[in-house]
Amino acid sequence: MSEIILKTEKLCKNFGGLKATDNISLDFERGKVHAILGPNGAGKTTLINLLSGELLPSSGRILFKGYDITDARPEKISRIGIGRSFQKTNILPGFSCLQNCWIGAQSCLMTSMRFFRPAKHLREVHRRADHALQLCGLSSKRNQIAATMSYGEQRQLEIAMMLATEPELLLLDEPLAGMGSEESQQVTELLKELAKEQTLILIEHDMDAVFSLADTITVMVDGAELETGNVDQIRNSKAVQDAYLGHDEEDAA
Amino acid sequence: MHTVTRPIIIFLCICLVMLLLFPAVGSPFYTELVTRIMILSIFTISLDLLIGFTGLVSFGHAAFFGIGAYLLAILFNDVEHINYWWSLTLTLSMTGMAALVIGWLSIRTSGIYFIMLTLAFAQMCFYFFFESPHFGGDDGIFLMNKPEIMLGSRQLVDLENEHHYYYFVLAWLVGVYLFLSMILRAPFGHVLIAIKANEQRVRALGYSTPHYKLVSFVIAGTIAGLAGFLEAAHTSFVTPAYLGWHESGMAIMMVILGGMGTLFGPVIGTFIVVLLQDFLPGFTEHWKLIMGGIIIGVVLFLPNGVAGLIYSLTNRLSSKSKEAGREHV
Numbered sequence: 001m002s003e004i005i006l007k008t009e010k011l012c013k014n015f016g017g018l019k020a021t022d023n024i025s026l027d028f029e030r031g032k033v034h035a036i037l038g039p040n041g042a043g044k045t046t047l048i049n050l051l052s053g054e055l056l057p058s059s060g061r062i063l064f065k066g067y068d069i070t071d072a073r074p075e076k077i078s079r080i081g082i083g084r085s086f087q088k089t090n091i092l093p094g095f096s097c098l099q100n101c102w103i104g105a106q107s108c109l110m111t112s113m114r115f116f117r118p119a120k121h122l123r124e125v126h127r128r129a130d131h132a133l134q135l136c137g138l139s140s141k142r143n144q145i146a147a148t149m150s151y152g153e154q155r156q157l158e159i160a161m162m163l164a165t166e167p168e169l170l171l172l173d174e175p176l177a178g179m180g181s182e183e184s185q186q187v188t189e190l191l192k193e194l195a196k197e198q199t200l201i202l203i204e205h206d207m208d209a210v211f212s213l214a215d216t217i218t219v220m221v222d223g224a225e226l227e228t229g230n231v232d233q234i235r236n237s238k239a240v241q242d243a244y245l246g247h248d249e250e251d252a253a
Numbered sequence: 254m255h256t257v258t259r260p261i262i263i264f265l266c267i268c269l270v271m272l273l274l275f276p277a278v279g280s281p282f283y284t285e286l287v288t289r290i291m292i293l294s295i296f297t298i299s300l301d302l303l304i305g306f307t308g309l310v311s312f313g314h315a316a317f318f319g320i321g322a323y324l325l326a327i328l329f330n331d332v333e334h335i336n337y338w339w340s341l342t343l344t345l346s347m348t349g350m351a352a353l354v355i356g357w358l359s360i361r362t363s364g365i366y367f368i369m370l371t372l373a374f375a376q377m378c379f380y381f382f383f384e385s386p387h388f389g390g391d392d393g394i395f396l397m398n399k400p401e402i403m404l405g406s407r408q409l410v411d412l413e414n415e416h417h418y419y420y421f422v423l424a425w426l427v428g429v430y431l432f433l434s435m436i437l438r439a440p441f442g443h444v445l446i447a448i449k450a451n452e453q454r455v456r457a458l459g460y461s462t463p464h465y466k467l468v469s470f471v472i473a474g475t476i477a478g479l480a481g482f483l484e485a486a487h488t489s490f491v492t493p494a495y496l497g498w499h500e501s502g503m504a505i506m507m508v509i510l511g512g513m514g515t516l517f518g519p520v521i522g523t524f525i526v527v528l529l530q531d532f533l534p535g536f537t538e539h540w541k542l543i544m545g546g547i548i549i550g551v552v553l554f555l556p557n558g559v560a561g562l563i564y565s566l567t568n569r570l571s572s573k574s575k576e577a578g579r580e581h582v
Contacts, residue, residue, distance in 0.1 A: 075462070078458055078459030084457060090451065090453065090454045090457075091451070092450040092451050092454065093450070094450060095450065102443060103443060103444065104458045107458055107459035107460065109440060112443070112444045112465075113440075113441055114440045114441055115439050118435075118438040118439060119438060119439055119440045119442070120438075122440070125440075164458075165458055
């Protein structure tokens with residue numbers, strides 16, 4: 001078994017009486033794609049928000065490479081190498097693609113409290129921003145204003161901004177949400193490309209994408225972990241079929 | 254985000270030349286009025302850093318203008334030879350400290366709560382000076398002597414001389430403009446502008462956004478203090494009205510009218526508002542009605558202020574050269 005990059009121990013998050021995350025203990029391995037599945041309201045996004053520091057857990061611990069990051073805020077989490085993308089497109093709409101990625105790339109500086117030299121002279125930031133745009137296939141759109149791009153391209157930009165921070169671990173919250181089949185094909189290819197070198201934690205509704213990408217799958221129901229295993233185990237699991245896949249087919253029909 | 258294009262630079266240079274030549278043709282009254290407008294412009298430009306670039310609508314910015322003015326008047330009230338550099342350094346560092354304290358408490362909130370909190374702090378400062386007999390109370394306080402700008406033993410600028418003071422203030426205005434342009438082009442400025450657009454996302458990208466907002470608040474407060482210092486040295490007289498919410502509101506209006514997020518827009522806004530206040534009463538008794546109408550008109554028809562109009566005009570003029578090399582970050 002390879003190195004555990006991220007680990008949660010008995011992680012809980014309550015909103016009033018609602019247990020949005022219920023006693024989740026998971027190990028995420030370096031270099032693998034770990035997908036989290038579950039019906040709507042299963043607490044997947046809450047889990048990502050806990051991991052990325054947007055929310056603080058009610059109890060339990062989160063360990064990144066052995067360090068306790070349970071109480072770390074989002075900016076700290078990003079600085080230590082965990083990047084996240086958002087389910088709802090969360091970009092800087094009035095800015096060009098390059099400017100959007102620039103902000104992510106600039107976090108390679110020790111601090112951006114630098115007041116004198118113009119930022120555009122920073123070569124390393126340029127390199128990172130260009131690299132992120134290139135990975136996401138947006139190089140040709142670098143000067144286009146983000147708000148004027150198609151929805152699919154905005155989703156790609158969302159990922160590019162995260163990649164510009166050059167994270168070690170990527171938290172992707174439904175990167176394919178609301179995309180047409182062609183666009184989602186494109187982004188799936190991108191994710192496959194990323195998966196070759198990076199560690200991904202992926203929340204996604206698109207079954208085909210999940211089964212083609214993931215090394216490990218965790219199924220969540222009502223905030224709790226139902227089952228974790230590889231693709232075949234999950235596909236053949238009776239409990240999972242009852243809880244999730246079954247419903248999904250009924251809904252589809 | 255507005256970038257300063259070449260036509261805008263040409264426009265600004267023309268404005269600068271006009272300002273440089275103005276004392277030669279203008280009457281002493283208007284030379285003094287323009288001096289005052291330029292001092293106010295330094296104040297509104299600093300507010301633009303908050304409203305237009307950081308997304309912090311401060312309704313108490315006049316507090317720092319007033320604190321800067323009062324500090325000079327209080328600390329050097331009966332000093333015979335005020336050393337300019339020493340008094341400036343002391344005033345600005347203390348105004349900066351005040352901005353640090355008020356900012357530290359205020360930036361924890363956002364939106365309407367931030368507006369209310371900054372207003373409350375400014376009113377606190379207002380009533381402190383208004384009700385303190387020691388500092389002149391509601392009558393205000395006089396500064397007996399003007400600061401002397403010495404370089405060695407030679408007097409560099411004579412502040413009693415209206416023309417000297419005019420150019421002195423103009424130099425400060427240009428300096429403040431260039432300083433703010435510089436920090437906005439630097440990495441710090443990029444983060445600020447992004448915070449205005451989407452603070453949550455900027456945090457998620459690894460920036461401790463409260464720190465950046467606080468630094469911006471302190472810079473803006475210190476520059477407002479500079480404007481107050483210049484005003485007090487100009488008129489030798491400070492009243493509590495300098496800190497009132499009315500002043501803060503006027504400053505916001507000037508920034509919006511001129512075009513926020515452009516730096517030069519607030520300067521234009523200040524010129525328009527003060528000159529209208531000067532001209533309109535000559536036409537009619539009900540000049541405030543006309544003034545209000547003009548402001549409503551600008552807000553309705555020029556959503557980006559006068560600067561927005563200038564941008565769209567220059568863009569139309571230079572639409573041919575638009576294609577080539579427009580890569581800016």
